[in-house]
Structure formats: structure tokens, C-alpha cells
Amino acid sequence: MISGNDWVVHHKPQHDFYNHLGSHIKERHVLPGFYHDTLGEENRESAFKEIRRFIRQRFSEPLQTVDVSQAHIHSASRIEADELATPLSPFSPRGAFWAAYRWLMKLGANWSEGLKIGKETGYDSGSTLDYVYRNTPQGTNKFGVLVDKNYLNAIGWRGIRQRKVNIGKAIKLAMEKLRAANKPVHVLDIASGHGRYVLDALTAEQMPDSVRLRDYSPINVEAGRKLIEERQLQDIVSFDQVNAYDRNNYQNLQPRPTLGIVSGLHELFADNDLIMNSLNGFGDAIETGGYLIYTGQPWHPQLELIARCLTSHKEGSPDWVMRRRSQQEMDQLVENAGFEKIHQWIDEDGIFTVSLAVKK
Template identity: 50%
Template sequence: MTEQRQAKESTFYTSDKQELFYRHWPAITSGTIRKVIVLFHRGHEHSGRLQHIVDELNMPDTDFYAWDARGHGHSPGPRGYSPSLARSVQDVDEFMHFVAADSQTPLSNIIVIAQSVGAVLAATWAHDYAPKIRGLVLASPAFKVKLYVPFARPLLSFGQYVKGLFFVNSYVKGKYLTHDPERVNSFNNDPLITRAIAVNILLDLYRTADRVIEDAAAITLPTQLLISGQDYVVHRQPQLDFYQRIRNPLKEMHILPGFYHDTLGELNREEAFTKIRSFIDTLYQQPVAAFNYQHEDRWSPSADNWRELSGGPVPLSFSAFSYRALHKGMTTLGKLSNGIKLGCETGFDSGSTLDYVYQNQPQGQNWLGKQFDKAYLNSIGWRGIRQRKINLEYMIKQAVSKLQEENLPVRVVDIAAGHGRYVIEALSNINVVEEILLRDYSELNVSKGQQMIADYGLSNKARFEIGDAFNQEQLAALTPQPTLGIVSGLYELFPDNSLLRNSLNGLAAAIPAGGILIYTNQPWHPQLKTIAWSLTSHRQGQPWIMRNRSQGEMDALVSAAGFDKCAQIIDEWGIFSVSMAIRRAS
């Protein structure tokens, strides 16, 4: 019997001031590098039930960490509840950075082992945040929970619409999780087991898993997937689909015959642990290999998808007729909506359209036009845009505080500001800002932005000028030197990375060491076909065709220009991210 490792118990704070509980099992011996493994428990469970993994993996030279997710174990909050799955994924990101700081080791020395719902959180984090960890081990990720009640998902969605938040009790019994009688007994009698799950989290789990599986090519980490062969809780096929799309040559998948859902708590779990130890040894024996994102705009799934969108729908197909009808409807009857009319006139990606979306006040020529406008403004893409504005304003304020901590002046430039609303509203009441320079290619945007500056009483320190966001020499010559550069909603509109390199290199030349870059990205969007085949862009009525960039690709471009990413936020749908990066010393 392996001697039980002793855990230290403590808490850490999330960005929304939640104090989450965690356990830390310090290494007993030391090796050539600091090895750290972070464990994420299954749904309903807590970190105390992972003690056996630490003991039975028998890796004395490795630190182990595990948390109790919010609403679980010793962590606070209603049992089984989180504001959203995205909030829980952000918790993962913040916990991982806490672990790196606490263990005084870079993320590149950390490996994640996660089970079931914890594995979905870890996979979503890998997709949405592109962390530079050493690798992932995912055991029976709950990408698609088996709901044995007919029409369960539609009924749950309807119940949420009618009742709002409510909780669903788990039907899972210990005997369906493992053949190990001790584990069955402990599951059935553990007072810290959370039997309920909030309906928003259960439905978010399905939606998020669908997105991550569809776009798993964005995950480029070394990954080991362990699939339980006799799983009564989750479906197998989504796990296989996810695995096949991961883009890293160092990946392996194992199906464990006869295993129930609690893969790492099964009676014969040594079979799984042997495979895990071998994979982990391989990861630590090899140098960390960064994925090569250099040619993503030419040779990648996202580039292929952009080319497919550029080709349009199949002629005479249902899609061709439906998207043509949608376009026709928007350019005729749809113009009763003020927002749709504005999009048709200036482009649905224009600064004028975005400013209209930010204000979110349905307007139309009559009652029907107002209803059209309300539906238009409530589309998932525009909801994401408004959340991006909120996240931008939060990140801008964080950046100002960071510059103050480093005793750097606060001089702001936004190189493609549209009307500049998000910058002006974020900084209007912050007195330490010395200068705000807003730039845009459009004379209309500059005119509207100058009026907004005047309306907010910022004419003494803010100005708006015509500028080319992709002109490297122009950006490099900005004076006085900005300490905070902002690029929002621009790079997503252009598939070619050479343009981005020019822009980022210009900003890197302008921003001094210790200065900050805030940049947005669109790693995924649920309506790419609708946008490409129905809407027009600001570029002389051309189709609005976008290429999603994985977060890893976007971060690699920023890093190559001389910035180190230090923080990120993403909306609950996984559409728009906002990141902060620090200018490296030359």
C-alpha cells in the first residue's frame, strides 16, 4: 500500500472575489525540473476524492494541486451552481496562474489531469485561452451526458425559460461509476458530494462541448484521452470526434474495456495510471515544443473554412436559396429596422454599425420595424459584441492600474477606434490619463468620434485623427509614445496575417518596455455562414467574410511582435476574447 501523501489546505481568490478552496500536495523529492500536476475533479465531487490519484500515481518528485470548483466541496456558493460555465473556465485560468505563481514554476512545466465535467472545463480552457502548459490528460470528458428522459434537453431549456434558475438532481448512483466497492461506498456516503447541478450549467455544458468538439483543431497541446469502455454516464462518439481534431502529433487515445465512468477511480485503475505515467514521463523528457502558427492564414482548418465561405453556397442548394432570401429580405423589408438599414448603408462591420449595436436601443420606421430591430440587436453576434465592450472597458481599467503600479505615464492610443465609444466611456472618469489618441481610416468615424469626445468633455486630453492601422512606419512614429495600445474588432476582419504583423510591429516600436497592448480576437463564431452569405462589409458592399483565428494563433502573432500575454477574458459563448500583453524589453 502506497503511503498517503499529506495535503496542505488553503484558498485563493478569483477575479470576482470568490474564495475557492484547494489542496496542495508538495513534492517529496526534487528533480532536474519542477514538475507540477493540477487535478480537476468530476462533476458533483471535490478535491478530497482525488487523494488516491496523488498516492497511486506515485510521483514523489511532483507537486500536485486540486481545487474544489465553486459550488462544490469546501468552496462557497449554492451547491452545483456557477454563474456560467464560462465563469468556471475563467476560474480554471485564474487557478492555473495561481498555481504557477505558488509553485514558482512556469506554465510550461505544468500538466493537467481532469475527469468528466472537469475534463470539459480543461478542454474548453485549452481551446479558449490557449495556455502554454506541457500537456493534458483527459479522462472520460462529459462532452455529452446521457440523459435517459426523452426530450430532456428541450424540456430543461423550456423550464429554464419559464422558471429561471432551478436545480436538477443527479440520477447517477455510485454503482454505475465504478466496480470498486470502497469507491462506491464513499461516493454514496460522502457529505461533501454535491447531488444537484444548476440547470444553466447543465445546458451550458452541452452547448460548450458542442463548440469545443466542432473546433477542437484549435487545441494544439499534447493530449492523452482515456475513454471508459462501459460508460453509463457519457457518450463515447463525441470524445472520439474531439480527439481526432486535435492538432498535435503527440497525442494518444486509449479505450479501457469494462471501465465505468469514474475512469481514475475504477477497480483496475492501475491500467489507466500506467498509461498516464508513461505519457507524463514522455512529456517531461522532451523539451517543450511550441506549436508553429506561422502559416495559419494559409495552411489550417480556419484558412480552409475561409476559402469555403469565399466560394459561396452550393448553387441551387437549399442554403443558396435561404441565404439569398435572407439577404433580399434584409435589403427590402428589413430596412424598416434602423439598425439593418444602417448596416446596409455603411457595412455591418462598420464603426457606425458597432456604435449602434453598443447603444442597444431598438428603433424602426414603425412597430414592425422596431420588432425587426429588436430581433436584430438580440442576435448572438451582437450580444457578444456588447459583452466584448464590457470586457474591453474592464481590461482598459486594469491596464491603467497596472501602468500606475509600474509608475509609467498613461498615454493611450486606439489604432482603429470606430467612434471610440468603449475607450471614451472607460477612461472618461480616470484623471491619471495624460493623453488619448483615437485613430481610424474613416472620415465619418473620425467626425463622429470627435463629437463624442466633445460630448464627454475630453477635448483637453483626447483627439481623433485619420490613420492607417496597418501602416507600420506610421504607428512606430506615434508621438508622444503611447504606453497603452488598443486594437479592438479590427484584426478579426482581415484573414491575412501579414497585415497583422505590420500593425503589431508598428505598435511594438511605439510602446516602450513595460507598456501594455490590449487586443481582441474572434476564435469562434456560430453564424459565419449567415454573415458571409447574407451581410455586406464596409468595403464597398463586398460580402463580410471572416476567418476565425484560434487564440493560440492570435497570441503567437502578439508574442512574435514582442509582447507577453498576461490576462484574458472571453464571453460566455466563446465568440470574442479580450487579452492584455506586456511589452518585453528588447
């Protein structure tokens, strides 16, 4: 509903919003003579009449959902990612701007510990995330500490730390449900980084029967094992170097996992067929009544900064270009692997989601 004579707000953003709605079931009504208080105008019944009709029509029909599981092939987010992966001319204003930004980040790595770790291991690496989790600015001098503090306070890293908190909440809820059903709690995390976000969630009151951490990076595995030893958790926690995208690596696990965790991994890879290898692996490994914790990233305000300036730890992919997945897309992929979503958490900026699903 758009008021035709509204002089308080601009019309164009309202029409742009409508034009970009993804649903094929949508209507737009411009109401001539209506001012800013659309539903408070004298002739508001004409607006309510259309609203009432539209809502009743929707509830009289079966729910229609769009299959977005192939969004990595054709979707707005695919187009967006392709554009971000396209090099800019160094002579264009944007190309020059991002070139200068990259130079400043490389320069800052001489003083800022966070920028140094990102430069050496990749800004999407387990080492970088572990540094972000610890959230203690470090540098070679006071200036470096100041730069590092600004780096750690970036909106994306704040969201990552809240995601860690939300994963802890999800682990707690899943463990409570498993205990209530008299089931053991055997945890399998397939891309743990250094494992800090899982280990920090373990308390004397919230201790699983076993925890199996995995990562493909030997650097992460070594750091994770050291962290396990420091906390004297060797009796229940193990850490192995394993490829999360090989479905064979989920077969015949003993003890059989009842709680799977995948955090921050799928966001790094655009291909849905690839991540289905890991989700189907979870589906193979976790029996009915078990749980899966998974993360998503439907939006990020720094996508171009990440693509133009931040390096990735992935082999053969030096630039960190992310394809956003809508929550609907991520949930459908999880459902296709045999799980049903039951709960979700999200940070206050709406960047990172944490979801809990039960194996059907």
C-alpha cells in the first residue's frame, strides 16, 4: 500500500522495495489522495478492503514454497558473488580505492597482531577466528594496539563473537533435550578451527559423554589439541585432521554422534552440491532424534570489503568472495539431508544465524 500524495517519504524506495521482492505472489496498490497516515486516512476502508482480500486469499490456499536449493547456479546472490569476483580496473575510482585499502591493511599488519594473522593465514582461517574470539587487542606498539582494537570492533567480528555465544546456547538446549530423552551426548564438530567455541561451551554442569572435533588444517588441529590439554579434557575430547566434505568420513563412527555441529564452514563455499556432502554425512551419522547445529549468513554489510581486500585460506582461492545464502536456502538444504529445524538465534545486526534441527 503506497499513499499517492505522501509528502513525508519518497515514493521511489517503496517501489524499489516492491520490485525486488522475490515472491511471485505480490500486489502493489497506489492510493490516490492518501497522505502519510495510509491506514488512518478518511477513506482507509478502500485500503483495508484490498489487505483483507489478499490475506484471506493466502490463508485459503496451501502454503507455497519456492525451491531455492539450486541458488548457487541461478539467483540474485550468485549474480552478486560473480560481480564481486570480477576484477576492477586499477584506473577506475573504485579500483583505486580498494587498491589503497589493501595497501593500508598490508601496512597495518606490521603493527596489528590481528591484521598480521589474517595476512599470514587468511582472514577466514581458524587462527583468525580464534583471535577474534579472544578479543584482546595486541600490537607491536600503542599505535598497533589501537589499529588492532579498531579491527576487532568491525561489525562482522562483533557478529562472529555473538555467533559463538549463540552456538553455546544451541549446545545447551540440544544437550538438555538429549538428556531429557535419556540419550547420550556424543558431539561431532566437522570444522572446528581451534575448537574454542565448543570447548568454551563445556562446563561442569554441561559436559557431554564425548566430543569429536575435526578440521582439515594441521595448524588448527595442533592448536586445538593444545587447547584440549590446557583444559585437561583429553578423556572426553579428541581432535583429528579430517576433510568435512568427504561423505565417507561420516560412516561407521563409534560412538555414533547424537549432536552434530557445523559452524562457519558452509558460508565459505558457494556450491550447494559440495556442502550437501557434509549435510548428508551428518544425516548418515546421526540417528533419528539426534540434533544438528548449523550456521548461516543471509546478509553482511562488508561483502565488497571482504571480496576486494581480505585473503582466504582456501587453496586455489586467494580472494575471499562469499555468496550469501538466504535462511530459506540454508534451511532447505538441511531439510534435504533429513533434519527438521526447531529453533534459531541471530545477532542484533542480523548477519549470523545459528539454527538447531532434529533428525527426522
